[in-house]
Amino acid sequence: MTKESGAKGASRAWKRRTVATTVLGIGCLAPVTLGRIDIVQRTHAPRQIARLDIPLPPEQTFVFDPGDHKHANFKKAERPQPLDATGAIEAAAPPAHAPEAKAPRSMELDPPLVSAYARAVDPAYPTGVVDPAAGLGVDLTGLREGLDAYRHGDLAKGDAAAATAKDPLVATTLEWTALRLKPLEAGPRRITRFIATHPGWPATDWLRKHAELALYAAHAPAKTVIETFAASEPVTPTGRVALAKALLDEGETARANELARHVWREDRLNTSQEGILRKNFGAALTSADSARRASRLAYDEQFSAALRAASLAGPDIVALVQIRAAAERGVSTDKTFADAPPAVKNDAGLIFARIKHLLRQKKYAEAGALMLTAPRDPAAVVDGDAWWEERRNLARKLLDAGDALTAYKICAGHAAEANDKQIEAEFHAGWIALRYLDKPDLAAPHFDKALQIARTPISRARAAYWRGRAAEAAKGDAVAYYEKAAADSATFYGQLARLRLGRSDTPIRFAPLPAEGAKRDESVRVIELLYAAGAKDVAVPLVYLSAKSIEAPEQIAALASVVVKDSDAKVSLTFGKLASQNGHPIDDVAFPTYGVPQFSPYENSASLPVVYSIARQESAFDPKAVSHAGAMGLMQMIASTARSTARRVGVAFEARRMTADPVFNAQLGAAHLGDLLKEQRNSLILTFAAYNAGGRRVKEWIAAHGDPRDASVDPIDWIERIPIAETRNYVQRVLENLTMYRARLGMAEAKAIEPLRKEARM
Missing domain, CATH: 1.10.530.10 (Lysozyme)
Structure with a gap:
């Protein structure tokens, strides 16, 4: 949960795409807002974060984010940020004497609703129990024995149960469970083999990431590492470190150095991995490489690590990181910036820190003037998303101060990288141009850009709705845009678009009933088996991954029927949301009653x-x-x-x-x-x-x-x-x-x- 006015970096280079989320199952970030702001304690209610249930390389704890990341495949678990608020949540004052308890009435609605x-x-509604004998035709005894063994960490006993399985589906279910619960012990070869023999499996990306972690943890021979990545490049920083070291050991020095420099400049690393790169590639890492790493870490507010990198780049970069740390912590002064080394006076990171400093001093006009001179080149900016957040914070302050034109220019001049940040930036620019500058023609291209890159129902509906508003303000045809927004009828702006079109209906899009006798994907049948065997904890992560990846409507329908039968509202709504984002709107599942x-x-x-x-x-x-x-x-x-x-x-x-x-x-x-x-x-x-x-x-x-x-x-x-x-x-x-x-x-x-x-x- 982010606070836009003066919040410490709630989303940074390695902390992408997070809004009030909870980590579910294997860590798949589900778009579910949890908790409120607790004004009494003056803190945001934090994300409920579940750590990965596998050991990781030393001093490194990650949360798996299935979203697109430019610089890393894992992100650091975020800490809650303080509010700058005073005051408490208001509640009714207690009476002097406790009154008699009022008799509760029956819940009544006007007009009454069906309960x-x-x-x-x-009987036609979910019963809350999945019948193990519901047409599966599988003996669950051996499956349960294997599941129980894996749950208790006994890989050998679980494997023994799997070896006796006569049904291939049971064997697949147990193998997935072993890899899900014990990926490091199972090892990279076993994970890779499962990926190869189960093409299209919804958890392939997750398995690939954990295969790389297992490869690193196992200290696999260099040839094995190189062979593993022969067909595809590593997808995690851990995998890239392992490959760089393997290439060096096999004498491919130039390729190893190139990869190591990329990792050093762009990836989040733990101290152990930093040590590997410094020990083996120290001569190849240039001062510019270390300066960029220091800057990236400073945007991420990892100042201890930033100073370690800065020490390899020279005293001027060390001083720069110290100034940025002071600005972030609110202890900078005008003299802090006046004393900056001449070599970094024009550094984008110093400008960024000075803008933060001016924002804290409420010198919004001065901060705005400085922001308009800030570089936009990605090589200079280093972290365009962090810059966008400061642009947004400042633009909103300027809007409050009545300077809508500068607020617009600051938003329009963004260099955001991640899709969600680009969408947010284009929305802000368009909204300010339309509503506060009264320039619909200036606003329209921004909404067009947001609509072009929007992928989720919420973002798509918002962009289309406001594009319609811009067309309407320009005396043009807005209907097509409102129709596009209205198609996402479960969203706020989709519903507003329906009202704009003169409609008063609220369509509920129901999950289709799975066709009788229709062939189900293996992963769907595995999920059915896991539910039937009482292994819901193993099934649910696969449910979420399937919702994000399955394209065939009939498979979504089959999976929805499994989810609904279990009557777990939390799983139902999360599955429904993920399926909707994947192009399968199923409102009855996403809004359980x-x-x-x-x-x-x-x-x-x-x-x-x-x-x-x-x-x-x-x-x-x-x-x-x-x-x-x-x-x-x-x-x-x-x-x-x-x-x-x-x-x-x-x-x-x-x-x-x-x-x-x-x-x-x-x-x-x-x-x-x-x-x-x-x-x-x-x-x-x-x-x-x-x-x-x-x-x-x-x-x-x-x-x-x-x-x-x-x-x-x-x-x-x-x-x-x-x-x-x-x-x-x-x-x-x-x-x-x-x-x-x-x-x-x-x-x-x-x-x-x-x-x-x-x-x-x-």
Whole structure:
């Protein structure tokens, strides 16, 4: 979760494409927003990060990111960043004397909705149990024995069970499990063999990465390493280090030196790997190589490692890194920059640090003037994504100060590298040009560029919607753009586009039923076996990888049927999201209606669709979720807010019940949401912003940007002006959730979108 105003680098060269995510299973980053900002403790609720369950090279812990990375295939687990906020989440003041507990009423909706729990008990609905004998025709005894052995770390015993398997599918299932749970012990040859004999396996990329880790950990002979990479280049820094050393050992010095220099300049390395390169390639590494490495590490805020690299580049680079560290830590002064060595006065890294320094001093005009002189050449910039983040921070400050033209120029002059950063930069430039410079013709090319490179439904719908707004403002034809946005009907901007087109329906795209007798991919059948054998922990990572890679709709349908039968709302929604991003929208799976237990709400509580919308975004329906900041359970309430809410409704508060009793958690969350709705005069935008960032902060934003309830304030622009990226995204996601859940829980399609229509005043 990133804070845009003065946040310490929440996304850097080796920390790409992260927004409020949770690491699931094997570490596959699922696009699920968890937790809220805990204003009381003044920290962002952090990502819930699960470390890889395999030993890694010394002093190196990675999280596997399936997204595209320019400089590395792994990224460092991010630490939570502090907010610059004061104040606490506002809650109802406790009464002087605890009132009698109010009798909870039945959850009622206006008009009433079909209960999610009526669906859950319907025989045609998921039962929560996968029948091991459901047409699989497999003896599960040997499979379970092998799975149990692998789970307990006994590779030999598991392999023995696999060797006796008569069914090839059982053997494949056990082999995948061995490689999934014990990749280093299994070794690189075994992983490589599995890849070769299972083309198209959805976890191939994951297996390749772990084959390289295993190759490195096994200290494989040089010839073996070279043979391994004969057909394809390494995909991890670890693999590249291993190959460079192997090439050197085999006398291919020129090729080894070239690869080593690339790794040194571009890759994240642990100290052991650094040592290997310095020991074996020290003479080949130039001062320029080390200066670039130092700069890249400084953008990543890894200043100890940056200083190690700088020491090989000379005293001027050491001084430069020290200045950048001072600016990042907020201890720089004007003299700090005045004393910079002449040789680095024009270095892009020094300019970057000075802009940070000026931002902290709130000298936005001076920072803007300096930013307009900053280099844009990738070789000089080193990390275009880090630069974009500073450009965004500064542009928003200038926009707040009324200098929209400079804000536009700063956004338009970006040198972002990653797709998501480019999309964000082009959106900002187009949005500012359209809404604050009133220049739709200037805005249109930026939205076109964003639309051209957008791949996910959220980004695609946003770019198409705003391109339509630009066309409309220019008195042109906007319909085609709104139609394109409206196709992504489960997204905030897709729903706004439907309203723009005069539509009031909320289509639910259902997963197709798998055709009877249709042949299923091997990986789908393996997943079925794992579920049937009670090995859900092994199955789920493969489910997610399959959702991201399977192209055939009939295979997605078959896999969706397996997922839905298990009735795990968290797995269902994650699978549904990933499948949607892969071109298979399945709203009934992505918006499960069995994630919140049946409960009787207290008086004036929020409606069931609102509760579902919040729970989906806060915890992904994980009743035991606990953030680092202490937000707990389905609704991710912090203890102080939950306690004051319990006091208001007249029930005893027990912290343990927040994760042990999802009914209790849902009741308090619904009651707190009801309080916020009353406080915000039924504004959903303000209520959801307050639930995420706190009521005091919302008051600050109203003071700065106006009240979205007022006719003079555009509510969509107001959302986009929210200065915290996580909250900006959160409000949009919960609003889109609400439309979908009103439809999913039985609301007539024509009425499901009404709250969004009202909020957007359309």
